[in-house]
Amino acid sequence: xxxxxxxxxIVEDFAIYDDWMEKYEYIIELGRDLPIIEEDKKTKDRxxxxxxxxxxxxxxxxxGKMHFKADSDAIITKGxxxxxxxxxxxxxxxxxAKCDLHFIQEIGLHEHLSPTRSNGxxxxxxxxxxxxxxxxxxxxxxxxx
Amino acid sequence: xxxxxxxxxxxxxxREDFPALRQTIYGKNLIYFDNGATSQKPQYVLDAINQYxxxxxxxxxxxxxxxxxxxxxxxxxxxxxxAAYLNAKSxxxxxxxxxxxxxxxxxxxxxxxxxxxxxxxxxxxxxxHSNIVPWQMLCERKGCVxxxxxxxxxxxxxxxxxxxxxxxxxxLVAVTHISNSLGTINPIKEMIQKAHAVGAKVLIDGAQSxxxxxxxxxxxxxxxxxxxxxxxxxxxxxxxxxxKETLLDRxxxxxxxxxxxxxxxxxxxxxxxxxxxxxxxxxxxAGGICLGKALEYLNQFDIESIKKHETELAxxxxxxxxxxxxxxxxxxxxxxxxxxxxIVDGIHPFDMGTLLDKQGIAVRTGHHCTQxxxxxxxxxxxxxxxxxxxxxxxxxxxxxAAVEKSIGMLx
Ligand SMILES: Cc1ncc(COP(=O)(O)O)c(C=O)c1O
Numbered sequence: 001x002x003x004x005x006x007x008x009x010i011v012e013d014f015a016i017y018d019d020w021m022e023k024y025e026y027i028i029e030l031g032r033d034l035p036i037i038e039e040d041k042k043t044k045d046r047x048x049x050x051x052x053x054x055x056x057x058x059x060x061x062x063x064g065k066m067h068f069k070a071d072s073d074a075i076i077t078k079g080x081x082x083x084x085x086x087x088x089x090x091x092x093x094x095x096x097a098k099c100d101l102h103f104i105q106e107i108g109l110h111e112h113l114s115p116t117r118s119n120g121x122x123x124x125x126x127x128x129x130x131x132x133x134x135x136x137x138x139x140x141x142x143x144x145x
Numbered sequence: 146x147x148x149x150x151x152x153x154x155x156x157x158x159x160r161e162d163f164p165a166l167r168q169t170i171y172g173k174n175l176i177y178f179d180n181g182a183t184s185q186k187p188q189y190v191l192d193a194i195n196q197y198x199x200x201x202x203x204x205x206x207x208x209x210x211x212x213x214x215x216x217x218x219x220x221x222x223x224x225x226x227x228a229a230y231l232n233a234k235s236x237x238x239x240x241x242x243x244x245x246x247x248x249x250x251x252x253x254x255x256x257x258x259x260x261x262x263x264x265x266x267x268x269x270x271x272x273x274h275s276n277i278v279p280w281q282m283l284c285e286r287k288g289c290v291x292x293x294x295x296x297x298x299x300x301x302x303x304x305x306x307x308x309x310x311x312x313x314x315x316x317l318v319a320v321t322h323i324s325n326s327l328g329t330i331n332p333i334k335e336m337i338q339k340a341h342a343v344g345a346k347v348l349i350d351g352a353q354s355x356x357x358x359x360x361x362x363x364x365x366x367x368x369x370x371x372x373x374x375x376x377x378x379x380x381x382x383x384x385x386x387x388x389k390e391t392l393l394d395r396x397x398x399x400x401x402x403x404x405x406x407x408x409x410x411x412x413x414x415x416x417x418x419x420x421x422x423x424x425x426x427x428x429x430x431a432g433g434i435c436l437g438k439a440l441e442y443l444n445q446f447d448i449e450s451i452k453k454h455e456t457e458l459a460x461x462x463x464x465x466x467x468x469x470x471x472x473x474x475x476x477x478x479x480x481x482x483x484x485x486x487x488i489v490d491g492i493h494p495f496d497m498g499t500l501l502d503k504q505g506i507a508v509r510t511g512h513h514c515t516q517x518x519x520x521x522x523x524x525x526x527x528x529x530x531x532x533x534x535x536x537x538x539x540x541x542x543x544x545x546a547a548v549e550k551s552i553g554m555l556x
Contacts, residue, residue, distance in 0.1 A: 020171055020503040025554055028496075052495040052511050052526070073525060074493035075555060076500075 003095050006087045007103035014107040023108070024076065031079035037071035048127060050120030053077045057124055061135035065090050068128060072120070080104075080112050080121060084128070093132035093139070101125065154450035159535050162187040162442075166535060173505025176540045181325050181484055181531030182509050183375045184356060186439070190379060193438040197431040205430055206404055206421070220430055223437030224420070230440050231370070232361040233387055237419040240393070241433045244384035245352040246275040248371030249319070251386055251423060252348055253279035255396040256317065256369075262288030264316040267345075269294045269302050269331070270521055271324045274514040276350045280319060289316075296521070300327035300476040308339060315345040322354035326513040326527065327476025328459070328484030330354075337367055346392065352376055356533070357455060357482050359448045362387050374432060379439030383432030386423070393419050400425040451534045455483035458532045458541060465545045469552060475527050483532040486513075492555045494526045500551040501528070506544055 001009070017023040037046075041058050048055040053074035060067045068089050072078045087103065088096050104110050113121050160166055165185040168175050177185060197219075203212035205220050221236070228236040242248040260266075266280050270293050284291045294307045302320070311318075318340040323330050337347045348369040351360060355372040362370050369392075374383040388396075398405055398416055402425035407415045416422050443451075462485050466472055471490035488494055498510030511526040512519045519526055530544065 021500070021550070021554075024500060024503060028554055052498075053493060054525070074495040076496045 003087060003091050003099055007101070010083055010086065010103050011106045027079035027083075027109075028075050029079070030082040031072075031075040031077075034071070034078050034082040034085070035069065037069050041069070042071065048120045048123045050077075050123070053120055055081065055120035055124050057127055059128065059131035061093065061131075061139070064092060064139075066093050066096055066128075066132050066135060070124065077112075077121060080109060081124070083109075084121075084125065088128055093135040096132035097129055097136065151447045152445040154446055154454065154534075156454065156535060156537055160537075162189065163535055164188060164191070170505045170507075171503055176506045176536075176543060178530040178532060178536065178540070178544065179507045179509050180356075180533040180536075181353060181376075181513075181529060183381070184378045184533055185535070186380070187378055187442050189442045190435050190439050193435045194380065194431055197434055202431075204427055216430055216434075220428075220433045223434050226437045227385060227440060230360075230444065231385075231387055232363045234363070234390060238362075238387055238390050238393065240386040240388065240420045240423045241428050242371070242384045242386050243382055243429070244373035244375070245273075245350060245371050246279075246373075248369075248384055248386035249275055249348070249350065250279045251399045252319075252369050252371075252388070253283045255399050255423070256346070256392070257283040257287060257289075258397050259395065260287055260289050260316055263314065264289045265292055265310075265312070265314045266290070267292050267294055267307070267310055267315055267318045267320075267340075269320045270296045271300065271302070271327060271329065271515065271518050272319070272321055273325055273350065273352065274516070276319055276321060277517070290314075293517075294320075296518075299478050300324065300329045301478045301480075302329075302331055302336070304332075304335075307336065311339060311343045311345065313343055315340065315343055317346050317348060319348040319350065321350040321352070323357065323482050323484075324476065324515075324518075325353045325484070325531075326486055326515045326518055326529065327478070328481040328486065328531075329476055329478040330480040330482055332480075333367070334365055337365060341366070353482065353484075356443070358452065368392055374436040374439060377436075377439055378442060379436040380429075380432045383429045383436050385436070390419060393423070398422050398425070402426040404428075446534075454534055455532055458536055458538065459483040459485055461538055462530060462532070462541045462544070465541065466548065469548070475522055475524070484529060485531075486527040486529045488524055488527050489552060492552065494528045496555050497528045497548070497551050500554060501544075501547050504547040504550070506547055 037056050037058055042056045046056045046058050053072050056071045058069040068085050070081045072081055104113050163185045201216050203216045205217040224236045224239050228239045266289055280291050283289055292310050294310055295303050297303055322333050333349055340347045346368040349367045351370050351372040356377040368389050370387040372385055375381040405417050405422055405425040407417050463474060466487055473488050475486040494510040498508055501508050509529045
């Protein structure tokens with residue numbers, strides 16, 4: 001599935017909920033299902049401090065694809081992280097770097113990603129994109145070398 | 146508004162005065178329990194804002210024309226009213242600021258100018274960041290020493306420790322009247338007396354008290370008292386610094402510019418007298434006028450009826466919250482205002498706040514700009530419901546049902 005198709009799929013998943021509380025019930029469930037990040041990986045360099053909740057992000061690059069693991073102390077934040085990872089995990093860095101995460105707007109959760117929301121999610125997305133860019137440049141230089 | 150005969154305290158009628166309370170959020174009637182962050186505005190204040198900008202708008206203190214004089218006299222009348230409301234000696238002791246934060250920064254800068262290396266400043270462990278950081282900056286600048294008065298688990302300043310910290314080196318004690326995170330009402334009158342006994346001055350952060358109680362600066366004998374207009378039913382961007390005249394006179398100006406000068410030459414500038422010495426540039430004229438209107442509005446009521454109603458609300462909410470399992474009330478002082486801060490074991494305040502929001506209830510979650518205090522309790526933050534006199538028990542019932550639903554979803 002392409003990154004675009006995954007976004008579309010999420011939007012369709014959410015279309016069945018017309019009530020906010022149901023939507024959040026689903027997000028909370030996603031949060032519970034998210035594989036947790038190992039405690040020893042919750043280190044200072046992986047932490048993204050938000051004003052409201054904290055996020056840990058572990059990015060890696062292998063076989064031309066980016067891989068993300070993330071966690072948060074707040075379950076709703078974690079659920080939204082689950083959605084972001086579903087879209088961005090196992091994708092090529094160049095696709096991640098240029099992608100527009102429009103699904104968040106379409107399912108009505110964009111407020112969580114606004115930089116003023118300060119739950120760490122906006123910074124997390126930025127960090128995901130940055131690590132993708134970094135992977136791109138290291139990849140390039142490795143190929144040249 | 147005539148304040149000699151007090152208006153009957155009727156919550157139903159008061160609610161009619163606040164248009165913002167009549168709206169729906171996500172299809173639910175708004176329940177506004179974030180009064181600690183900012184209060185809603187009564188029509189009386191909204192009309193005054195409208196009147197000012199649509200009819201009376203002119204710059205003050207500098208025009209001979211009719212409108213300028215009208216605006217000036219209203220602005221100054223408001224200052225007089227506020228002086229009387231706070232029982233200040235004269236309106237020269239009332240400096241208009243941008244708010245609490247601005248007032249504290251003014252004192253830290255100008256009173257701070259009179260301090261020397263080694264002088265000590267005391268704050269409490271429950272201060273808002275705006276009553277911490279300006280003092281840290283001053284200490285860095287001048288080599289003063291910042292000391293923190295500890296609190297107990299209930300969220301009360303430990304008076305014995307306070308007395309131990311006081312010495313002839315203490316030049317200033319800066320404490321909050323009421324904690325925004327805990328609701329604790331500090332015994333500031335006694336604390337002021339103790340500070341004066343060692344020759345220290347006292348600044349009271351009144352951001353959370355001006356809307357809940359009668360403030361009498363003469364009776365308190367505080368040296369500085371600061372508050373924000375927006376938390377007391379007035380506009381944002383305006384606040385007051387009360388300072389004793391003798392002290393303000395000794396302090397150098399804060400910012401330079403128009404209005405704060407008597408005469409400017411390139412060789413030497415002489416400063417204006419109080420209160421203008423501290424008000425550089427065109428002030429927030431509408432704000433100044435309408436802050437007076439907000440206090441006028443509040444002053445229609447007997448403050449004791451307001452206090453009684455608000456205390457009932459807080460007690461009612463707290464008792465109902467405590468029926469939930471794993472519920473922790475943060476801030477358990479006997480002397481509390483209408484703030485209920487809580488955290489449920491295993492539930493992050495952000496999650497609770499998000500779900501309450503979607504049920505039409507506005508509360509504040511997080512550290513409430515008191516990170517050191519949250520560190521003291523070893524929690525990431527709290528959910529805080531803060532009530533105003535326009536809130537009702539019915540709203541609390543709805544809130545409790547929403548909390549129950551949220552716990553059910555999150556546990
Ligand atoms: C106790 C206390 N002090 C200071 C402030 C800062 O007030 P402002 O942001 O209006 O300057 C607040 C506001 O949250 C407060 O509650």
